[in-house]
Amino acid sequence: ATREETLGFQTEVKQLLHLMIHSLYSNREIFLRELISNAADACDKLRYAALDNDAIYEGDSELRIEIEHDAEAGTVTVRDNGIGMTRDEVIENLGTIARSGTAEFLKQLTGEQQKDAKLIGQFGVGFYSGFIVADEVTVRTRKAGTEQAEGVEWHSQGEGEFTVADVEREAHGTEIVLHLKEDAREFADDFRLQSLVRKYSDHIEVPVRMPRVETAKDEDGNDIEGGETVTWETVNEATALWVRPKSEITDDEYKAFYKHVAHDFSDPLTWSHNKVEGKLEYTSLLYVPGRAPFDLYERDGARGVKLYVQRVFIMDDAEQFLPLYLRFIKGVLDTRDLSLNVSRELLQQDPKVEKIKSALTKRALDMLKKLAKDDEAYQTFWNTFGAVLKEGPAEDYANREKIAGLLRFSTTHTDSATQDQSLADYVSRMKEGQEKIYYIVADGFNAAKSSPHLEIFRKKGIEVLLLHDRIDEWLMSHLTEFEGKRFVDVAKGELDLGEIEGEEEKKAQEETAKAKEDLVKRVKEGLGEEVQEVKVTHRLTDSPACVVLPEHEMGFQMRRIMEAAGQ
Ligand code: ADP
Ligand code: MG
Numbered sequence: 001a002t003r004e005e006t007l008g009f010q011t012e013v014k015q016l017l018h019l020m021i022h023s024l025y026s027n028r029e030i031f032l033r034e035l036i037s038n039a040a041d042a043c044d045k046l047r048y049a050a051l052d053n054d055a056i057y058e059g060d061s062e063l064r065i066e067i068e069h070d071a072e073a074g075t076v077t078v079r080d081n082g083i084g085m086t087r088d089e090v091i092e093n094l095g096t097i098a099r100s101g102t103a104e105f106l107k108q109l110t111g112e113q114q115k116d117a118k119l120i121g122q123f124g125v126g127f128y129s130g131f132i133v134a135d136e137v138t139v140r141t142r143k144a145g146t147e148q149a150e151g152v153e154w155h156s157q158g159e160g161e162f163t164v165a166d167v168e169r170e171a172h173g174t175e176i177v178l179h180l181k182e183d184a185r186e187f188a189d190d191f192r193l194q195s196l197v198r199k200y201s202d203h204i205e206v207p208v209r210m211p212r213v214e215t216a217k218d219e220d221g222n223d224i225e226g227g228e229t230v231t232w233e234t235v236n237e238a239t240a241l242w243v244r245p246k247s248e249i250t251d252d253e254y255k256a257f258y259k260h261v262a263h264d265f266s267d268p269l270t271w272s273h274n275k276v277e278g279k280l281e282y283t284s285l286l287y288v289p290g291r292a293p294f295d296l297y298e299r300d301g302a303r304g305v306k307l308y309v310q311r312v313f314i315m316d317d318a319e320q321f322l323p324l325y326l327r328f329i330k331g332v333l334d335t336r337d338l339s340l341n342v343s344r345e346l347l348q349q350d351p352k353v354e355k356i357k358s359a360l361t362k363r364a365l366d367m368l369k370k371l372a373k374d375d376e377a378y379q380t381f382w383n384t385f386g387a388v389l390k391e392g393p394a395e396d397y398a399n400r401e402k403i404a405g406l407l408r409f410s411t412t413h414t415d416s417a418t419q420d421q422s423l424a425d426y427v428s429r430m431k432e433g434q435e436k437i438y439y440i441v442a443d444g445f446n447a448a449k450s451s452p453h454l455e456i457f458r459k460k461g462i463e464v465l466l467l468h469d470r471i472d473e474w475l476m477s478h479l480t481e482f483e484g485k486r487f488v489d490v491a492k493g494e495l496d497l498g499e500i501e502g503e504e505e506k507k508a509q510e511e512t513a514k515a516k517e518d519l520v521k522r523v524k525e526g527l528g529e530e531v532q533e534v535k536v537t538h539r540l541t542d543s544p545a546c547v548v549l550p551e552h553e554m555g556f557q558m559r560r561i562m563e564a565a566g567q
Helices: 011-023 031-053 087-093 102-108 113-123 124-133 181-186 190-201 250-264 344-349 351-371 375-389 399-404 422-426 445-449 452-460 472-476 503-515 516-530 556-565
Strands: 002-008 065-070 075-082 134-142 151-156 161-167 173-180 208-217 222-235 270-276 282-289 305-309 312-319 330-335 437-441 463-467 485-489
Touching: 011 102, 011 124, 031 065, 031 075, 031 124, 031 173, 031 190, 031 250, 031 312, 065 190, 065 463, 087 151, 087 161, 087 351, 124 134, 124 181, 190 208, 190 250, 222 305, 250 282, 250 330, 270 351, 282 351, 305 399, 312 344, 330 351, 351 375, 399 422, 422 437, 422 503, 437 452, 437 472, 445 463, 463 472, 472 503
Parallel strands: 065 208, 305 330, 437 463, 437 485
Antiparallel strands: 002 161, 065 075, 075 173, 134 151, 134 173, 151 161, 208 222, 270 282, 282 330, 305 312
């Protein structure tokens, strides 16, 4: 080895390594999934690079992953003949964490094992997970298409630093050797490794192979010295899951695939697998996760689907195929309608992308509608992603009615802060003669619930939606009606209860208004410029007065948002 140098891990890597080793103890086996997943990615990348440069295969185009172990030495090796890495790439990829939001993520960790284990799992521990089971890791790699002298060896004990050196390496691709810790030697076992491959990596399209050693016997049944032959057996299913017919895929397989795509430990809430032929040709497999990723509200958080063109992996996080308000959806899109050399830039210009996007949006909304039939699962979904879905009507005008049907609210019907009532529920409870859907927006649930504007509604038994999320006013400014019924803010403009009030009531109100003209005049003089108008109201039954905004005025929440934005 030449040009050997010792380098320090980036601070974040040190932190992550420390946390991982201590909090993922009960989930140690995931290291294999992570290493296989990287090896499969490396094969995908080589296949993609070879599309316009066949020579890069160096005559070895049969992509594969090999897993070997040595029980005596206590090692497990994961090898691929994928793209490999240059020296610079090794230093960059196996010494730092390039992902955005890493610092933010590390801040969220609590030190509590259980919680942190989940968080780390969702962050995607990746390559460093090898150190959960190994106290020493060696990586040998060579970038496909480079000279054999350009191989690189990386070595570390996971404690602050690593070494890199140039080595001669015949094969391209990467080999990772884990020197197992004393208490993790159980993994250097044929049966154990095989079952882990089946459990986590069955659906990986690249074959994962393990050696089977057979020793020739002599006439007496004794091993012949030097008579060993090794055959490689493919252990996983090795066909892309989404290509297989739906009827042949088990729920467990769908779930395992989700964990691979979403870098998640836990099960998805639901999924939707579709093959579409005709004008557009694509296969999609979309999932609703069971919990929020740490970067859900970050501008550059990971979102979008894994994009394949005719089974060839093109890119992760293709965000052009789903609207922002569905950014929590994970999954795969495989299509014939795009060219193999499509790039992010080209995606932005291709009109077919818009068509697929609108089809996938519809699939995703339908999937949520189906999920809504299961109250408990849907409530989990709503509590996790409801606030994101509320961005929908503003972003996707065409689907606003569909989205409205998926929204859940607190209302005076339950008087509970839990948002679990749909608009359909509301409509089914509307009073005889009621034509509108009433709502109030406030800063918090209690402020909404105890607003004086509700007095008349409570008295008459008319239900009012109690909106108290930051985004609610923004939402309501983009929702005008549901099933033909207009939304009315009870704190704005004239209060018109329409047919709910009888003629007599209306007449009585007019008479009161007349009788109080003098009082109104005096109050108006007293308040002067502070108010636009003073009126007699039948909104209230207990409180003496309340502030009302003109109908088309911006609400209090919006004003505050605009002020914060410097407007
Ligand atoms: P992620 O896979 O989410 O990017 P990892 O920690 O798993 O994060 O891997 C970090 C990076 O190291 C990968 O993005 C890839 O560039 C590189 N890498 C890891 N394993 C391999 C491999 N077997 N072949 C080529 N590159 C690899
Ligand atoms: Mg990875």
